[in-house]
Each structure stands twice: as C-alpha cells, then as structure tokens.
Amino acid sequence: xxxxxxxxxxxxxxxxxxxxxxxxxxxxxxxxxxxxxxxxxxxxxxxxxxxxxxxxxxxxxxxxxxxxxxxxxxxxxxxxxxxxxxxxxxxxxxxxxxxxxxxxxxxxxxxxxxxxxxxxxxxxxxxxxxxxxxxxxxxxxxxxxxxxxxxxxxxxxxxxxxxxxxxxxxxxxxxxxxxxxxxxxxxxxxxxxxxxxxxxxxxxxxxxxxxxxxxxxxxxxxxxxxxxxxxxxxxxxxxxxxxxxxxxxxxxxxxxxxxxxxxxxxxxxxxxxxxxxxxxxxxxxxxxxxxxxxxxxxxxxxxxxxxxxxxxxxxxxxxxxxxxxxxxxxxxxxxxxxxxxxxxxxxxxxxxxxxxxxxxxxxxxxxxxxxxxxxxxxxxxxxxxxxxxxxxxxxxxxxxxxxxxxxxxxxxxxxxxxxxxxxxxxxxxxxxxxxxxxxxxxxxxxxxx
Amino acid sequence: xxxxxxxxxxxxxxxxxxxxxxxxxxxxxxxxxxxxxxxxxxxxxxxxxxxxxxxxxxxxxxxxxxxxxxxxxxxxxxxxxxxxxxxxxxxxxxxxxxxxxxxxxxxxxxxxxxxxxxxxxxxxxxxxxxxxxxxxxxxxxxxxxxxxxxxxxxxxxxxxxxxxxxxxxxxxxxxxxxxxxxxxxxxxxxxxxxxxxxxxxxxxxxxxxxxxxxxxxxxxxxxxxxxxxxxxxxxxxxxxxxxxxxxxxxxxxxxxxxxxxxxxxxxxxxxxxxxxxxxxxxxxxxxxxxxxxxxxxxxxxxxxxxxxxxxxxxxxxxxxxxxxxxxxxxxxxxxxxxxxxxxxxxxxxxxxxxxxxxxxxxxxxxxxxxxxxxxxxxxxxxxxxxxxxxxxxxxxxxxxxxxxxxxxxxxxxxxxxxxxxxxxxxxxxxxxxxxxxxxxxxxxxxxxx
Numbered sequence: 001x002x003x004x005x006x007x008x009x010x011x012x013x014x015x016x017x018x019x020x021x022x023x024x025x026x027x028x029x030x031x032x033x034x035x036x037x038x039x040x041x042x043x044x045x046x047x048x049x050x051x052x053x054x055x056x057x058x059x060x061x062x063x064x065x066x067x068x069x070x071x072x073x074x075x076x077x078x079x080x081x082x083x084x085x086x087x088x089x090x091x092x093x094x095x096x097x098x099x100x101x102x103x104x105x106x107x108x109x110x111x112x113x114x115x116x117x118x119x120x121x122x123x124x125x126x127x128x129x130x131x132x133x134x135x136x137x138x139x140x141x142x143x144x145x146x147x148x149x150x151x152x153x154x155x156x157x158x159x160x161x162x163x164x165x166x167x168x169x170x171x172x173x174x175x176x177x178x179x180x181x182x183x184x185x186x187x188x189x190x191x192x193x194x195x196x197x198x199x200x201x202x203x204x205x206x207x208x209x210x211x212x213x214x215x216x217x218x219x220x221x222x223x224x225x226x227x228x229x230x231x232x233x234x235x236x237x238x239x240x241x242x243x244x245x246x247x248x249x250x251x252x253x254x255x256x257x258x259x260x261x262x263x264x265x266x267x268x269x270x271x272x273x274x275x276x277x278x279x280x281x282x283x284x285x286x287x288x289x290x291x292x293x294x295x296x297x298x299x300x301x302x303x304x305x306x307x308x309x310x311x312x313x314x315x316x317x318x319x320x321x322x323x324x325x326x327x328x329x330x331x332x333x334x335x336x337x338x339x340x341x342x343x344x345x346x347x348x349x350x351x352x353x354x355x356x357x358x359x360x361x362x363x364x365x366x367x368x369x370x371x372x373x374x375x376x377x378x379x380x381x382x383x384x385x386x387x388x389x390x391x392x393x394x395x396x397x398x399x400x401x402x403x404x405x406x407x408x409x410x411x412x413x414x415x416x417x418x419x420x421x422x423x424x425x426x427x428x429x430x431x432x433x434x435x436x437x438x439x440x441x442x443x444x445x446x447x448x449x
Numbered sequence: 450x451x452x453x454x455x456x457x458x459x460x461x462x463x464x465x466x467x468x469x470x471x472x473x474x475x476x477x478x479x480x481x482x483x484x485x486x487x488x489x490x491x492x493x494x495x496x497x498x499x500x501x502x503x504x505x506x507x508x509x510x511x512x513x514x515x516x517x518x519x520x521x522x523x524x525x526x527x528x529x530x531x532x533x534x535x536x537x538x539x540x541x542x543x544x545x546x547x548x549x550x551x552x553x554x555x556x557x558x559x560x561x562x563x564x565x566x567x568x569x570x571x572x573x574x575x576x577x578x579x580x581x582x583x584x585x586x587x588x589x590x591x592x593x594x595x596x597x598x599x600x601x602x603x604x605x606x607x608x609x610x611x612x613x614x615x616x617x618x619x620x621x622x623x624x625x626x627x628x629x630x631x632x633x634x635x636x637x638x639x640x641x642x643x644x645x646x647x648x649x650x651x652x653x654x655x656x657x658x659x660x661x662x663x664x665x666x667x668x669x670x671x672x673x674x675x676x677x678x679x680x681x682x683x684x685x686x687x688x689x690x691x692x693x694x695x696x697x698x699x700x701x702x703x704x705x706x707x708x709x710x711x712x713x714x715x716x717x718x719x720x721x722x723x724x725x726x727x728x729x730x731x732x733x734x735x736x737x738x739x740x741x742x743x744x745x746x747x748x749x750x751x752x753x754x755x756x757x758x759x760x761x762x763x764x765x766x767x768x769x770x771x772x773x774x775x776x777x778x779x780x781x782x783x784x785x786x787x788x789x790x791x792x793x794x795x796x797x798x799x800x801x802x803x804x805x806x807x808x809x810x811x812x813x814x815x816x817x818x819x820x821x822x823x824x825x826x827x828x829x830x831x832x833x834x835x836x837x838x839x840x841x842x843x844x845x846x847x848x849x850x851x852x853x854x855x856x857x858x859x860x861x862x863x864x865x866x867x868x869x870x871x872x873x874x875x876x877x878x879x880x881x882x883x884x885x886x887x888x889x890x891x892x893x894x895x896x897x898x
Contacts, residue, residue, distance in 0.1 A: 325777035342870040349870035399858035409848035421791040421798035
C-alpha cells in the first residue's frame, strides 16, 4: 500500500480535487491520503493557512474577525459548490471555526496552533465528503483517534516514538483514509503543529507507521530538477535521487521538499516518489535509499548565498595543539554555528551563515580571536555563495573535479574555497555571491548538456 | 653585509674548503661565515657529527672509544693536510676532544651535546686557520663570547631574545668572522645544540642579530626545485619564493631547508639566498618577504605521505552545535594532532599523520567517537598522501584548480579530498599514497612544462 500526500496547490480548487480523485482511484494501492490546506489558486491568491493565522490573531486580540472568517469559509464553499457537495460540510466547518474562536485564550500558542491545523483538518473532511459523494468509500481520520501523538511544542511539534505502532492500524481500513497533514495531538489532547514542511512530515510519519511500500508526494512540478529552474532554463529532471543526495541538495537551497520532513520514511527505507498532480503521467523523481544504476556521477547542482568567511592566520598554527578546538569553542561561546572549516598550514577559514554575525557580533568575535588565540590576522569576508555539486556516483568517477573546475575557469569565476571530504558525495565551492547564477549555469552546461 | 652559511657537504674536504674560500673572497660583503661540521665526501662516507655522537655515547658508557676518536681526528687531519695547514690546529682539536671525554658525565644530555657541537666548533677553528693561512684575515668566534645565549634544552635549544642585541657587535669586526653553527651556550655556560637544521638556525640568528642585508645559504644544489628531483627528472629551479610559500612547501616534504630554521631571518625581513658551493655561478633561489613580479601562479609542488583519514558520519551533524569542537576535544584528549578537517553536511573527515595512530590507539579513538558522539559510522583509511600546489599568485589566477584537477583526471588519479581555504596560497589534495609520484609528475607537466 501507498501513502499519498497532496500539497496545497493540488487542493486549491474543485477542479484540482477532481484531479486528486482520479489519481487516488488510479491505483488501488493508494489507501492513505494526507491532505494539506487549500493553497493558492494563482500567484496573487491567499493560502487558507495564512487566512487562518490572521483569523486566530484577530480573535486572540479581540479585534473584528468577521471579514477574514468569511474569507476562510468562502474558500471551502467555493470548492464545495464546484463539486456539488451541498451545504452540510460547510456547516460543519463553520461550527468548527466558531468553536476555535471560543477556545481557551490563556495559552495563545496552542490557541493559534488550533487555527493553523484547522486548515488541513477541515480540508480532510471536505475531501472525504467529496470522495464518498463520487462513490469512492473514504473516511476522514482525526490524528488523535489514529494515535498521532506529538510533543508539547506549538509550531514545532515532534512525533513521539510510540505513535508509530498505533498508526499501523490504519492499514486495516476498508475505506480510503483521508488524513489531515501538519499536526498531531499532545498526550493531554491539545493540537500541536509541525514546523516547516508540515504535511510532508505527516505523510512520512504515516508511511513509516503503516510500513507503506511507497510514499507518493504530489506537488506541482514534474520532478526535482538538477538545478534551480529560476536560474537554468528548462533544467532536466532528476529520475532517481538517494536520501543522502537529497539531503546534500536541500542543504544548499533546493526547496521542493525539506529533506528532514521525509526522515520518518527514510528511516524505514521507504522510497519516496515526487509526482505532479497536474501531470500525473510524468515519471517524477524517486528518492531511494540506494541507487544501483551507473550514472554520470553528478546528479544535481545547488547553491545558497548569505555566507561569510572568517580567515584566521597565525604563524606555526599547525604546530599548536588545540588551536582548531579553541576556535570552535569561541564560536560556540559567541552562539555561532559554523558550516565548514578548510585549513592551510598556518591559516584556517571558517564559513558560517552571514545572518548570525551582526556588526557588533563581528567586532566581538574578531577581538576574541585576535586576543585569545593571538592570531596574526583575522579577516571577515561577506557575500559568499556556496555552490555544491552532489552525487554518490562521484566517488567512482574520476574527472568530476576537473570538469567542475574547468567550468568555473571558463566562466572566469574565481574559486575562493573548496571543501571535499572522504564521503565524496558532494564538493563545495565558495565563490563571490554575485557570481552564483553564472556558476550554476556553467556547471549545468558542463554536467547536463 | 652578508651572513654566509656553508653546509656539511661544502666543508667535507680540503678541495671543498678551497671553493668556500673563493666564495668568501668573491664578495667583500661576506663578513660573517657560519660553518657546519664536515659532512659526507661521498654517499657511503660518514658525517663527522655522527662519529662524534658515537664517540660521546661510548665515552659515556665507558666503552672503548679509541677507534672512533681516531676517525674523527683523521677527518680533520685529512682536510688540514690537503690544505698544508701544519699540525697546530689538529693538536688543538685533539686537546679539545680529550677535554670533552673528561667532561661531567653526571648530565648525559649536556655531555653528549658538547660532543655534537664540537664538530662545528672545531671546524670553525680549522676554517679560520685556513683563511688566515691563505691571507684572508679571519677570526674564529665562540658563540659564548659572541653572546649567543640559548635555553637549557639539550638537542632542542632556542635562542633567547637578549642574544640578538649582543650579536650586533659582530658587525664591527675587521676580520671575517668564522662562527660555528648548530649550538649556543646556556646562561650557566653549558653548550646546548639546536634541533634539526641547526647550522641554518645559527645563520638566521646571526643575520637577524647583525641586521644583515642578505643571508646566503650555501648547499649542494643549484636551487630549490619546483618539484622533488627524485620524482621529476631535471625539475626547474625556483627563482623566487616567498617566506609563506617556502613554509607551505616545507610542510609537504620539501627538504632542502627547514623553514622554521630560517625564521629569525624572516622575522627581520632579511632575504635568504640559496646557492650551490659547487656551482656558485648558478643564480640559486631567493626567499623573500614579498614577490612583486607577475608569475604563473603556482611556484612549487610538494607531497608527503604517511597520512590517514578518519571519516565520521552522523545524520543531522550540521545541526548539532559543538559537534566539530567535540571531535577535536576527543582527538586532543587522545594526544592526536590533526592536519585538516574537510566537512560535508552530515560528515566530517579528519586528516592526521598516520604514525600517531597505533592499532590500539585507533580502536580506542573509534570507540570514543562512536559512543561519545553517537556517530552513525566511523571509518579509518590509511595510506593517504597529501599533494600540495603552492603559490601566492594563485589568488589572482583563475583556472589553477582546473589545471590541477585535469592533470589528476588525465592521469586517472581519484581525488579523495580537497582542501582550500581563503588564503589561496595552497591547495591540498588527498590521494592514495601509491599514486603520489604519478600525481607529482602530472602536476609538474601541467604547470611547468
């Protein structure tokens, strides 16, 4: 059996829900359906979740919330009307929202989380009603009933290990299960939402709990692309990606899916298939534990900016036991987390995310590095981009580095830093941020054209 | 004025001393001459210093030392005879050695150090006698008389800062000064030798103390080569090298000069000229503070083996604050010093010198890394070589990396690791040790042919 998750754009309108029904009907294995809240119908539309946050804030602040409440209901109504569902489901949603407004305002975090979660929850009820209306037996399942127990951390809940066993029971259902994404219940019965990528997390948890054969993740792109489509025109799609490659690419700015959201599925070795609701015939991208086929080495190129480097020079540094450790202690002490630390004989470069380092913080850090480490020179450079080429096949492929470095050279891009460890799953290049797009284009050309 | 230092092979025989005299006479600026002990005359010869250590050990152990004592004296005698110096100087050397044998055996380290130092000391007296005999006014100067005060660390003495001021007086000498290398005197009047590169250190200290314009270091090669002449046939010589480049090259196995030995000269910004006693017309290699001329970027290639890598993998490593610091703490605790630490998202590679890690030590370290850091996987790989390309010009030169990586690829060499920080003075490649020579040859071809 498969767990199938649909994202917000796949559920934004009645016509989208029709596609969803066809997809679910298209494969009997699709037994558990995880739904998001209705997303944007066009780029200037509003997501229901954003409207709900607005509604919750206004209700909490005792401001007039009628207009935004109406907007929320109007979104569900328009879907229900398009699908000829009648008023019953909309009445149920109205009642639910009224109950939320009347909820306990003494715990504002939980109060708001309940609003956020209702976007998915009410949409799951609506989807179940629609499927039944169209003759596909379906059942809305509430996360509390299913045993999706989470920590008491509003907006950042984590699933508790005991949840998985209980969720196994979902396999026994005769009907297709419609499960709201994005939240679970605490042991004391409160709604708590997950962080970023919330519905993806729910899907991955259910895939794990039900020991699914496949976790299908329907979104609005045909595949994960080998490079950012905003930078490279019509980039190729990736057919197969390993968990590991996915994670390396996510790190450097791939945004289709947040890799940590998929972790519960990865942990069980369940393959994840990225598909397009609007073009379900496209093969999509498989994310798997291991890849067996031979390939060209590099599977994807990613980049991210907003990094800075701190260059520390000290004569005889490499003879000074504990130097690197003391640098890292000072960073930790200044509440800075670092990304990489390439080193020479008498120098060391720390790469970190720029936003962590205010002008004041920079001054304090440099002072400490100069005084406590007696460094000869400490220099900060901002506006650094990290470019990564990723692929487990690189390990067996001589010449990857040559191809990449030649692409940089031919595009007249200076490489400030290079970092490649023994894993050989990725190589990182540090370059000036204003060269980022040019670098991605050059690497795409070198590896994929 | 110049400080001029002659190495052991430049002073191994009377005919070599004739060359030395011509060199000193060839430039009036050559006022301070630092001499080593007589070195090998051929590859199967023995160095006087090695004979002296043998002599000292035997005398200390109250074993029969007559044969080795005779060998030492025979070496000086053969030089004196070749130069028609008469017996006076040899009598003086014999008396000196007899006094050393009769020295205080209660402090064995100091006892032995006095023997080791006598190789240079007696040779300085002999050279002074020879210069005077040939009509060049010269004066042997004892390090104690000159104020070359060092720490009480037999075999590893360091110059004390106050020595420099006193040494300035050497400038005032009318005669050429002949100064024994390799040792100084402690404050309480004991002889103490320097470590590795001992006579080079003395020369650098005198260059600093006398504020010399140039420190000429005469050895038996025409230049420092861009690559190891045992690996590359007839490599090009380096015309100019910066202090920094010299240091990076030394780290990775360049053995003409130990860069730390030259440090006292570097500190004063005094240029060092490497010349060949046997071919003084050759321009040699200049080691300077800064290079102004444009150049091709890479000035030298060096390599070193005997490294290993420890590869540590842990999911979400890059989110775990303090992970790198804790790795380094464990290394420090296990008395291991590391060279480099390239990192991926969820992995980290530690490069260290192989000899530090016994099988037992390895097992203990892996255990700690696995348990204390909860690493998912820890793998040690031995037989790693580090290849470095060095050159301050690389910073301004796009395409260096491309050239190097292409050279590796065309020679079918897999690059296990790459490390290049913001200094851009060197790039380090980790490869399998059995590919080391092939890599050097390929890089030489790429950058220098």
